[in-house]
Amino acid sequence: MNALASGAADAIKIRNLVKRFGAFTAVKDIDLSVPAGAFLVLVGPSGCGKSTLLRMLAGLESPSEGEIAFVGQTVSSGAGGVIADAGRRNAGLVFQSYALWPHMTVAGNIAWPLKVAKWPREKREKRVKEVLAFLSIDALAERYPAEISGGQQQRVAIARTIAPEPSILLFDEPLSNLDAKLRIEMRSELMRIHRATGATSVYVTHDQVEAMTMATHVAVLNNGRVEQFGKPIDLLRNPETTFVATFLGTPPANLLPARRSGENLVFGETALAPAAMAANRDEVQLLYRAEDVRVGAVAGAPSLTARFAEAAPIAGRTMVTAMIGDLRVTGMAGGYFTATPGEPISLSFIRTPDAVFATTGERIHQ
Numbered sequence: 001m002n003a004l005a006s007g008a009a010d011a012i013k014i015r016n017l018v019k020r021f022g023a024f025t026a027v028k029d030i031d032l033s034v035p036a037g038a039f040l041v042l043v044g045p046s047g048c049g050k051s052t053l054l055r056m057l058a059g060l061e062s063p064s065e066g067e068i069a070f071v072g073q074t075v076s077s078g079a080g081g082v083i084a085d086a087g088r089r090n091a092g093l094v095f096q097s098y099a100l101w102p103h104m105t106v107a108g109n110i111a112w113p114l115k116v117a118k119w120p121r122e123k124r125e126k127r128v129k130e131v132l133a134f135l136s137i138d139a140l141a142e143r144y145p146a147e148i149s150g151g152q153q154q155r156v157a158i159a160r161t162i163a164p165e166p167s168i169l170l171f172d173e174p175l176s177n178l179d180a181k182l183r184i185e186m187r188s189e190l191m192r193i194h195r196a197t198g199a200t201s202v203y204v205t206h207d208q209v210e211a212m213t214m215a216t217h218v219a220v221l222n223n224g225r226v227e228q229f230g231k232p233i234d235l236l237r238n239p240e241t242t243f244v245a246t247f248l249g250t251p252p253a254n255l256l257p258a259r260r261s262g263e264n265l266v267f268g269e270t271a272l273a274p275a276a277m278a279a280n281r282d283e284v285q286l287l288y289r290a291e292d293v294r295v296g297a298v299a300g301a302p303s304l305t306a307r308f309a310e311a312a313p314i315a316g317r318t319m320v321t322a323m324i325g326d327l328r329v330t331g332m333a334g335g336y337f338t339a340t341p342g343e344p345i346s347l348s349f350i351r352t353p354d355a356v357f358a359t360t361g362e363r364i365h366q
């Protein structure tokens with residue numbers, strides 16, 4: 001069952017998937033189609049159902065309703081439970097804990113799934129060598145897990161997963177136990193592995209930067225549902241809900257409540273945008289990206305007074321956060337900027353809002 005060889009458009013198809021734990025519904029009617037070779041990142045806040053969805057894909061959890069198909073074959077369903085078990089769905093799973101066998105060497109750990117799959121000795125040895133070299137851990141082959149670092153253990157866990165050449169790779173926050181520098185290094189490494197193996201990958205993280213750098217496709221989950229699914233750039237440019245608009249992107253985008261007043265949409269008494277942008281609504285939320293909010297006065301641009309909160313220098317500019325009442329607003333200052341916390345500063349809105357949302361969160365299309 002090789003997703004690429006089959007030429008099938010969808011390597012993974014999820015239909016009306018529901019998972020209940022007693023009275024609690026963790027996954028609520030999810031529909032997703034993942035094209036062969038995609039790197040899908042499931043992202044969302046803690047408790048939104050990412051791991052539960054991944055565990056159902058892995059065959060470790062059975063759906064309450066709905067269906068999961070890999071390359072056209074149903075592997076789990078509400079009616080049938082786990083039809084193809086974890087070991088028989090040609091999918092490899094990498095967890096945040098490495099779960100290596102402590103009594104086996106690195107080479108032994110990598111060979112283990114091949115033994116279970118009854119690969120002949122010669123083919124097995126060749127594959128172990130190949131994978132050791134591919135992950136640059138040849139020198140560690142005869143060591144035991146306790147004799148190597150956490151980062152090296154993670155490499156071994158990945159090597160063990162890709163050794164049997166699965167057509168689907170499933171990752172559950174695999175980098176969360178690594179330090180910041182190693183995380184960035186392993187991110188590139190995982191992308192290289194994805195390109196080299198061509199395996200359709202599903203990757204769970206709550207880190208939106210990780211999501212935006214690695215993904216070909218992103219599904220933003222919120223409260224058990226897919227809030228939006230698409231290419232990272234489309235989600236950034238065209239968020240369909242305030243949740244997606246403020247969850248993705250660094251620094252996070254600003255949302256300002258505004259009401260219709262004559263020809264304008266106003267925040268307090270300040271006119272920010274033409275009323276036509278609200279369609280027929282009287283109250284809306286205006287989305288401004290940090291780069292569209294400038295610290296200081298800008299000729300012709302509406303401005304608001306805010307209390308300075310904090311500043312962080314980024315690539316020759318400064319990201320400034322300030323409070324307007326209880327509302328946090330992030331803008332940019334040229335060069336290096338600082339002020340005393342609580343000091344009044346002015347924020348200018350140099351463009352019309354990027355998007356307008358209803359007070360209930362959905363986007364109002366112009």
Ligand SMILES: Nc1ncnc2c1ncn2[C@@H]1O[C@H](COP(=O)(O)OP(=O)(O)OP(=O)(O)O)[C@@H](O)[C@H]1O
Pocket residue numbers: 021024026044045046047048049050051052053206
């Ligand atoms: N076995 C279980 N029994 C009962 N409730 C569960 C079980 N597993 C998960 N849940 C609940 O389902 C919800 C989703 O959990 P899940 O682990 O999928 O979230 P997550 O998005 O992966 O969160 P995190 O980022 O914190 O790992 C949570 O509210 C969790 O408490």
